[in-house]
Amino acid sequence: MSSPGFSGYATFSAFIATAPELSIYRTFLALNSRNLLYQQSELLSLEKKFQEFDEYDSKESNLDHLSSSKCWETFAARAAADNPHEAERMEFIKNMQTKIKVYHVDEALLLQSQILELSAPGRRAFGAFRGWFDSERPFVGYGSDLLNNPNDFVALQASIDQDFLSSTLQDLGGRGSRHKTAPEIKYYSAKHVSRTVTASTVFLASLVINGAIIALYAVKDEHVRLGMITIFTSLFATSLAVLADGRRTDIILATAACAAVLVVSVSTSGSG
Numbered sequence: 571m572s573s574p575g576f577s578g579y580a581t582f583s584a585f586i587a588t589a590p591e592l593s594i595y596r597t598f599l600a601l602n603s604r605n606l607l608y609q610q611s612e613l614l615s616l617e618k619k620f621q622e623f624d625e626y627d628s629k630e631s632n633l634d635h636l637s638s639s640k641c642w643e644t645f646a647a648r649a650a651a652d653n654p655h656e657a658e659r660m661e662f663i664k665n666m667q668t669k670i671k672v673y674h675v676d677e678a679l680l681l682q683s684q685i686l687e688l689s690a691p692g693r694r695a696f697g698a699f700r701g702w703f704d705s706e707r708p709f710v711g712y713g714s715d716l717l718n719n720p721n722d723f724v725a726l727q728a729s730i731d732q733d734f735l736s737s738t739l740q741d742l743g744g745r746g747s748r749h750k751t752a753p754e755i756k757y758y759s760a761k762h763v764s765r766t767v768t769a770s771t772v773f774l775a776s777l778v779i780n781g782a783i784i785a786l787y788a789v790k791d792e793h794v795r796l797g798m799i800t801i802f803t804s805l806f807a808t809s810l811a812v813l814a815d816g817r818r819t820d821i822i823l824a825t826a827a828c829a830a831v832l833v834v835s836v837s838t839s840g841s842g
Contacts, residue, residue: 688724
């Protein structure tokens with residue numbers, strides 16, 4: 571850790587390392603897009619050159635050249651012997667292979683697609699990130715412009731504060747909590763939020779189901795029971811949708827299971 575009062579790469583990296591959700595970085599999406607466009611243009615020029623080669627070869631009457639256009643071994647041997655016709659084409663082929671590999675595999679398209687799959691940083695985490703950067707000012711020169719484009723950041727770990735309950739807990743926790751290495755920054759750990767959200771969601775879901783079962787046992791009218799099953803099932807689904815950031819399929823399956831439990835409880839109490 572750097573000495574007190576001095577901030578630089580060491581202190582900034584130490585701050586980021588205090589919590590996974592603070593691993594927030596620029597994507598330089600505009601530069602990546604420009605890089606792709608440049609590489610596309612290079613490949614387009616190569617494509618055009620090969621079209622010219624093909625057009626020329628289609629009108630060729632030289633038997634050696636015709637043989638090279640139909641047999642790779644002949645073509646490679648004549649290129650290795652520095653025959654101008656084949657050597658020129660071989661140079662373009664190797665250039666094309668290198669650029670295609672860079673464009674498709676090594677750097678461009680796949681990396682860009684992986685970057686686009688990353689999530690934007692959570693509001694609370696980015697607020698702590700920005701607060702620390704603005705207060706400590708770790709960089710000079712162009713590095714001080716890091717936050718000039720806040721929409722160009724991604725988090726290496728997906729934010730957990732997208733649902734209502736997580737966001738609320740982040741708000742409430744941040745009011746009284748401070749970052750352990752930067753006390754001036756309001757920050758509540760995502761790990762603590764995740765644990766609290768899990769416990770709260772399980773408790774509330776079980777409370778709805780248990781309350782529904784008790785209420786259904788207390789009511790004897792079948793029509794009222796059916797209405798109560800509908801109400802409690804809807805309440806269960808709504809609570810999951812609002813409090814938890816679950817996928818739609820997970821919520822549907824959990825709701826179906828809840829409805830099945832309530833129907834079984836009604837059948838059991840009715841037969842008894």
